[in-house]
Amino acid sequence: MKKLLMVGMMSAMLVGLAACGSDADSKSAESDKATPKTEEKEVAKKAETTKQDVNSDTDANKQTEEKQDKESTTAKEDTPTTEKAEEKTSEPAAQNDTTKETTDTAKIEEKTPEQKQAAAAGAFSLTPAGFKQSAVAPKTGGTVSLVYLNTTPETADFGPLKVTVKQYKLESVTGANKKMDPYSPESYLANQDGFVVTADVVIENTSASNINYLAERIQINGGGISKGASLENFVPTAYQLSGSATSHNIFPAKSKREGAITYMLNKDNYYTLVHLTKLVVPNPNDFADKALPVKTTKAIDLDFRITE
Numbered sequence: 001m002k003k004l005l006m007v008g009m010m011s012a013m014l015v016g017l018a019a020c021g022s023d024a025d026s027k028s029a030e031s032d033k034a035t036p037k038t039e040e041k042e043v044a045k046k047a048e049t050t051k052q053d054v055n056s057d058t059d060a061n062k063q064t065e066e067k068q069d070k071e072s073t074t075a076k077e078d079t080p081t082t083e084k085a086e087e088k089t090s091e092p093a094a095q096n097d098t099t100k101e102t103t104d105t106a107k108i109e110e111k112t113p114e115q116k117q118a119a120a121a122g123a124f125s126l127t128p129a130g131f132k133q134s135a136v137a138p139k140t141g142g143t144v145s146l147v148y149l150n151t152t153p154e155t156a157d158f159g160p161l162k163v164t165v166k167q168y169k170l171e172s173v174t175g176a177n178k179k180m181d182p183y184s185p186e187s188y189l190a191n192q193d194g195f196v197v198t199a200d201v202v203i204e205n206t207s208a209s210n211i212n213y214l215a216e217r218i219q220i221n222g223g224g225i226s227k228g229a230s231l232e233n234f235v236p237t238a239y240q241l242s243g244s245a246t247s248h249n250i251f252p253a254k255s256k257r258e259g260a261i262t263y264m265l266n267k268d269n270y271y272t273l274v275h276l277t278k279l280v281v282p283n284p285n286d287f288a289d290k291a292l293p294v295k296t297t298k299a300i301d302l303d304f305r306i307t308e
Contacts, residue, residue, distance in 0.1 A: 126200050126239055126258060128167070135260075136171055136196050136234045140189055141178035144171055147195070148306055156281035156300035160207035160292050161251075163218070163281045163300075166258075168199040170306045186233050188264050195270045196234055197263040197306060199279070201241055205251040212287045214249050215241050219280045220263050220304060223272035226280070229261040249287070270306075279304035 124135035128151065137144035148170040155164040173189050173196060180187040189196070197220060205211045219226045231240050231248065241259025243251035251257060265273065279302040285291050 124236055124239070126166075126260065131167055131169065131198075131200060134171060135198070135236055136173060139178060139180065139186060139234060140173050140176040142173060142175035144173050146170075147172050150305070154279075154302045156302060157295065158284055158292075158300070159295040160205065161211055161213060161284040161294075162202075162204045162206065163215075164202040164204070165279065165302060165304075166200045166202060168197065168304070171196045171198070184233075185230065185264070188266075192266055194267060195265040197265065198234070199229075199261050200258070201261055202256060202258045203241070203243070203251055204256040205253060207292070208253050210253055211251045211284055211292065212249055212289070213243070213251055213284050214282070214287055215259075215261060217282045217286070218261060219282075220273060220277065220306075221280050221301075222277035223275050225269065225272055227263045227265065227269065227273070229263060231259070231261060233262050233264060235260045235262055274307045277304045277306050278302065 122133050124130055124133045132146065132149065134144050134146070146169060149167070150169070151167045153164055153166045155162055172193075174193045176189055176191075176193075178190075180190045182190075188194070199218075201215060201218070203213060203215060216229050216231050218229050220229075221227075231242070239260050240248075241257060241261060242248035243255075243257055281300045281302060283294060283297060283299055285294055285297065
């Protein structure tokens, strides 16, 4: 009886152990099944995390690129283009070059007061350069041409008085078209073509007393005709020949006066005078109240060619 009981208990224990082993295997299998699921979840979680990280990096890179583009755009707006920069850089250099050129030009153009006066608007003067300028053209208009210029001085020496022609010129006037004062002698050329002779004359009184002398009596002579001089026609006021401020014909003692005298010629006059032309300088005793100790009692003729 005891043996049977023992056998039964043993059988029961064996059955229990078998059942426990089956449960353990079942749980182990379930555990083994659960483990891959957990690993899959972790892998999926890591993949999601990686995806988020990639997206995050992509967004960061995108933001960085946008920032860089913005900074680049701002830099382009703030920084002048190469051409503009070069223009700005070249502007001071150009200004320096202009300043240098102006300075160099100023140095080249430095002139004496007389030359400056002659150069002003091509103004006439008694300097070699200024004498080539026309005092006729501004008044007549039309075409005024320099036909002949003589710069060889000639002197009529009377002793106490010397008359020197430093230079003279012949200008032709054609088609005068400016309105001129009909009461002015200059209007002689208003309605006809002609010529103007201008002489630069110096009168020197070497005596100890005043001398009365009429420079307008210096005549141009040739071909049997004579023409008297003018102290005013086509002569700017600053260059009119005058002995003194109060009287143009009184030349003070030990003085020297210079000025221009002119002769107006029509075509007939010119073609007659052009042959063997002389300048007849009158003797100062012709105008003196008291005779002067002159070298000659006659007029002195100077060669006065007015053509090539």
